[in-house]
Amino acid sequence: MATIKEVAAKSGLSPTTVSRVINNHPYVDDAKRKKVMQAMEDLGYVPNSSARRLRGQRTNTIAVIISRIVNPFFSHLVDAMELIAGEKGYQLILCDSRLDKGRELRHLELLKAKQVDGIILASLQNEWKAIEPFTKYGPVISCNEYDTNAQMPVIRCDQVYGGYIGTKHLIEKGHTKIAYAGGADRIQLTRDRKTGVFKALKEHGLSIPEEWMFPSFYGIEDGKNIFQRIYAMENRPTAIFAGGDEVAAGIIQEAKRFNYRIPEDLAVIGYDNQPIADLINPGITTIEQPMKLMGTRAMEMMVDMIAYNRKVTYKKEILPLQLVVRQST
Amino acid sequence: MATIKEVAAKSGLSPTTVSRVINNHPYVDDAKRKKVMQAMEDLGYVPNSSARRLRGQRTNTIAVIISRIVNPFFSHLVDAMELIAGEKGYQLILCDSRLDKGRELRHLELLKAKQVDGIILASLQNEWKAIEPFTKYGPVISCNEYDTNAQMPVIRCDQVYGGYIGTKHLIEKGHTKIAYAGGADRIQLTRDRKTGVFKALKEHGLSIPEEWMFPSFYGIEDGKNIFQRIYAMENRPTAIFAGGDEVAAGIIQEAKRFNYRIPEDLAVIGYDNQPIADLINPGITTIEQPMKLMGTRAMEMMVDMIAYNRKVTYKKEILPLQLVVRQST
DNA sequence: CATTAATATGAAACGCATTATAAATCGCGA
DNA sequence: TCGCGATTTATAATGCGTTTCATATTAATG
Incomplete structure (x- = not known):
């Protein structure tokens, strides 16, 4: 409501001086600074943000x-x-x-x-x-x-590294039949993560058959879906690298419904280390992103x-x- | 970078006309409208938000x-x-x-x-x-x-109602020993919820002893904490009304760790109906907030x-x- | 004491779009 | 052809702080 002009008028000084007080510029007499502050207080003055933006170009x-x-x-x-x-x-x-x-x-x-x-x-x-x-x-x-x-x-x-250590972990646990559920391939981050996964696999002479690849899956529902598809397979993987904790959680929940044991029947690794990773049972092994x-x-x-x-x-x-x-x- | 003036100059018209075009005002000749639009296009002109805010007071x-x-x-x-x-x-x-x-x-x-x-x-x-x-x-x-x-x-x-139906549900399940974990009492919302809880209790001649009241608990950790305190009691409640799904989840997780059965040994009701309510096992009965x-x-x-x-x-x-x-x- | 430097203050310009006001042009009915 | 309303465009004012520039006063230095 009040403008700098009114503050200036009320304090008997110019808008320039008022502005100086507002912005803590030097060269303002102490007594006058106080007068200005009092006037601002009395009028409940707050500098108009739009005007400052326009003038300041910030x-x-x-x-x-x-x-x-x-x-x-x-x-x-x-x-x-x-x-x-x-x-x-x-x-x-x-x-x-x-x-x-x-x-x-x-x-x-x-x-x-x-x-x-x-x-x-x-x-x-x-x-x-x-x-x-x-x-x-x-x-x-x-x-x-x-x-x-x-x-x-x-x-x-370093998503390549993330994919790598996660997969390496599964391999060290003795898995050779590993499935992969990631995001869309048009995303660089996802592609890199996949690169890391395959790098680890390759180092151990492993690979993933086409039917164990689940692209573009994100949420809990997607996870449940993935488990159902795995469950319906003749030849099932023993571990799965999921591109997110939610997907991992979905897989685990659905697996439990089918009395599938985690990690004995299917090991699951997530990504992100979100709160749910520590919340559900069993806790989700995951890649922590800071x-x-x-x-x-x-x-x-x-x-x-x-x-x-x-x-x-x-x-x-x-x-x-x-x-x-x-x-x- | 470019201003309305430059657009005006480039199109051989005044800023007013340019402004009219920008804001779809009537009374602009079609040919000139096109000229202005072309000039804006050429200069990559976008009206400065700060100036508009200042002038428009919005x-x-x-x-x-x-x-x-x-x-x-x-x-x-x-x-x-x-x-x-x-x-x-x-x-x-x-x-x-x-x-x-x-x-x-x-x-x-x-x-x-x-x-x-x-x-x-x-x-x-x-x-x-x-x-x-x-x-x-x-x-x-x-x-x-x-x-x-x-x-x-x-x-x-209607938080009174929320507290009421949640508690009513516990009572209908046969519980008489009900604990309560809510938020801070200085929050009206929390107070009302509690009012609802006690309203339901009172209708059935029930109440809650002081040691079963857990004020100001919010997160998963708080929930775990609450369970520990309950576990240490001589006389334990058989049900608890938690002020949030996270608290409920914490209670449930910790209870499971102590081989406490949910809901047989302790029934837990949450609040909010957040995604985790449906995620953990057992699923959390809760009050859904829209x-x-x-x-x-x-x-x-x-x-x-x-x-x-x-x-x-x-x-x-x-x-x-x-x-x-x-x-x- | 002279002179430069530091301190203190204000008038006016500026940032940029919108709008009020004025003026010019055109169409149409009288 | 005159007059009035609709249409079209421009000039200038406006919104409100900040900054530049000019001016005045006081302090410091040699």
Whole structure:
């Protein structure tokens, strides 16, 4: 309601001086500073954010694009980002692509309209070619997901390694008949994970027959579905590498319904180390992804890029993954 | 980069006309409209959001304040809100109070600075007295949580009823020794739920001894803790009403570790009907809260309030709760 | 004491789109 | 042909802080 002019009038000073007080600039007489502060107090004055944005050409707002906030993986990621953003004085706009290319692109438009200072992409529905044009309007970094030929900074994990250690673990447990349930192949992250899986298999002269490959399965229902398909097979695998804890949980739940013993009849390894991995029975052996750390680092990097206005040359940060052994293997 | 002036210059017209084209105003010659559109296209022009906000005195942004995004209850709530906000042309700012009064108040300041058009409070750490002053700067509504003497619109569930039907269910199963684990008593929602619990108990001449009351317990760990305390008792309850599915899950997991049978030795009822309720074994009997619906209705109401600039008189919307019976009771 | 440097304050310009106001053109009925 | 409303476009004002530039005062240095 009140404007800086009114504060100026009330305190008998100019808007310039009031602005100086607001922004803690030097060269303001102490007595006058107090007068201004009193006037602001009396009028309940708060600087208009839109005006500051326009003049300052900064929004102090960052958008994060994810694919599904209801996925605990993302809610933990966002949680970490929100915390850092707040500490650094930024607002966080939540953009859910809902796995849709168009939505993702529409969210990227925020940058063009200067509605945000930068964008963190934790979902990558589009190819680099479609994203690249936006990068000239402000910093765009990717977090978690990635695209090898994308020329943007990225914070992620070594998915090849993740697939490798998980599979290695199954092999060390004596399994040779291993199935694989992953995400869509158009996703680099998924492809890399698969590469790791096959790398471990190959080192031991193993492979996976076509019918034990389950692409594009994500949730609990998908997991149940997978078990049913396995159950119906003549020749069944003795272990399965699942691309997520939810899928693993679905497999395990359904297996139990059929009196299948875990891990004796079927060993299951998940991915992410979400809360459910420790909750269900048996606990899910899984690959822990450092979601907190990833979210934190991504936000810190974004804030840095905005602050120093650095045309950061392509920067890559790879975080550690590790195996968490529970009872499902 | 490009401004409306440049578009005007390039198309040989005035900023006014360009603005008319952008905002689909009538009275623009068709040929000129095309010229303007071509110029915008050529320059890759997108109207500057800050300038529009300043001039229009609208931000097309809504803030939602929650207490923990990693809580599935809230992520589902936010998910529904994000969807509606997007459809209605609004941006969503995510504010996590992290159960902290100060954080919540700081987030409310967004309204004063006109950084958002309205605020949805899905967390209520502060008393109405502290929140009330903000309402004169724009619409504030509460969703899920509430405060009886708060004079703001609210979308919520009938928690007294929730507590009542849950407890009634336990009683009908033949239980008389019922324990209660709820949230903090300073929260109205929790108090009401408890009222419902005691109402059902009283109807059957029952009550709960002090040592079976577990206030302020929230997560899985708390649940495990509760079981341990029950296990250590001489006189143990045969059923427990938990204030959330996570607490219920923790109780169940720990009980299983001690070879306690669920529901034979201890019946457990949860609250919310989160995904884990259906995931663990045995499935958790719970009170389903319509999170999607609540989020949707809250956002729709907020958008309405902004659009019609209505000083909506205190409006209350109470959504249905229902019992979902699974194997834990 | 002269002069440069530091301190203190205000007027006006600026960021960029929208809107109020004014003015010009055109069509149509009288 | 005159007049009035509908159509079309432009100029200038507006929203509200921040910043530049100019000016004035005081303090410090030689």
